[in-house]
Amino acid sequence: MNGRWGLLLTIPLVIAFAVGIRAGHDNLARQHPVLPINFEHNNHGSVNCVVCHHDFSDKSSAVSATGSRTCVLCHKETPRLAVNIEHDFHNLCVSCHLQSLQAFHKSGPVRSCKACHTTPPQ
Amino acid sequence: MFVLSLRIALCLLLPFGAIFLLGAMPGVNLIWDFSNASGFIAGVLFLLLFAYTGRPLAQPRHDGKFFMALHRDLGFVAALMLAVHIVVMLVDEPLVFDQLSPGAPWPMVAGNLATLILLLLVPLSLTAVRKRIWATHQHFRRWHYAASALVVILTAVHMICIGYYSTVPVKAAFWSLLTGLALAYPLFMHGRAHTGPGGRRRHTAYLATCLSLGVLFAGLLLAAVYSVLGSVDLPL
Structure with missing residues (x-):
């Protein structure tokens, strides 16, 4: 009987611990500063604009709390999106670059951090 | 000893070939590929340590100290390969x-959590330290298994979810299966007698250290060869 009560107490404690960890992690992820990104529009002329600028096709408001319409800032300033910003943007860029690379075409970086995350030349 | 070396070589090469060479991903650059291949080899060695647990096996016919030294030194090699993975990437x-x-x-x-647990696991498992902490070997074994299981589960999550080399569902399933088998191995082999008829060679622990050093150099060489292959355009 004691074992059962112990188990019954352990389950909510484990759940509470997991929820706490998740909330703490999400909070830290939201506070993380945006890294510098050297994105060249000129290199992406062959990509349909709405692949990145999805707000024009899916009619989403795409305006952050501060009224920003730039891709990264809008995602960063929207708490729900800010948690997954790294995954979402890496997935968007890398999946396209990788597809191109695997087809033996010229491609952007697929993994290397410093290849994209550098301060753009003025 | 030759059979043991061959078995360890196969245990390293088969998963490496299945994940890195079958349906190979394009190379990123020399250093990235070297670092990630080193990390993968560390992961394979973690799994291998569940088979070579330090308990004497029927083959090769060496005394108990050989198997203890093999487990300890392969553990050091796995930790070193992990250090190579992290340090090379950070540099x-x-x-x-x-x-x-x-x-x-x-x-x-x-x-990161797997690394932190490993940083505690290695020093606390050294004979001189563990005898001061755990009253019986049974208690130590239970704690060591639980902490090691946590390390390989977290490593599997890291390796599968970080993507790229193991993004394909088949590769993810393969690594999950290997992890599951490794975790189950000591539990199912626990009651099995590892002794056979005849005597055992004594004072051979140095051979285990030599074998582990060989695994370290072979692992580094494998990672280096893979990184070079990934960075050249082969006429395929």
Whole structure:
């Protein structure tokens, strides 16, 4: 009987611990500063604009709390999106670059951090 | 000894070939590929340590100290390969420091936690230290298994969810299966007698150290060869 009560107490404690960890992690992820990104529009002329600028096709408001319409800032300033910003943007860029690379075409970086995350030349 | 070396070589090469060479991903660059291949080899060695647990096996016919030294030294090699993975990556890409924080993506948090547990696991498992902490060997074994299981589960989460080399569902399933088999191995082999008829060779622990050094050099060489292959355009 004691074992059962112990188990019954352990389950909510484990759940509470997991929820706490998740909330703490999400909070830290939201506070993380945006890294510098050297994105060249000129290199992406062959990509349909709405692949990145999805707000024009899916009619989403795409305006952050501060009224920003730039891709990264809008995602960063929207708490729900800010948690997954790294995954979402890496997935968007890398999946396209990788597809191109695997087809033996010229491609952007697929993994290397410093290849994209550098301060753009003025 | 030859059979044992061959078995360890196969245990390293088969998963490496299945994940890195079948349906190979394009190379990133020399250093990235070397670092990630080193990390993968560390992962394979973690799994291998569940088979070579330090308990004497029927073959090769060496005494107990050989198997203890084999487990300990292969553990050191796995930790060294992990250190190579982390240090080489951090030196080449200082931005990766950013991924060491608790707010990093979950697969990186899993990898960081696995490393932290390993940093505790290795010194606490040394004979001189563990005898002061655990009253019986049974207690130590239970704690050591639980902590090691946590390390390989977190490593599997890191390796599968971080993507790229093991993004394909078949590769993810393969690595999960290997992890499951490794975790189950000591539990099912627990009651099996590892002794056979005849005597055992004594004072052979140095052979286990030599074998582990060989595994370290072979692992580094394998990672280096893979990184070179990944960075050249082969006429395929």
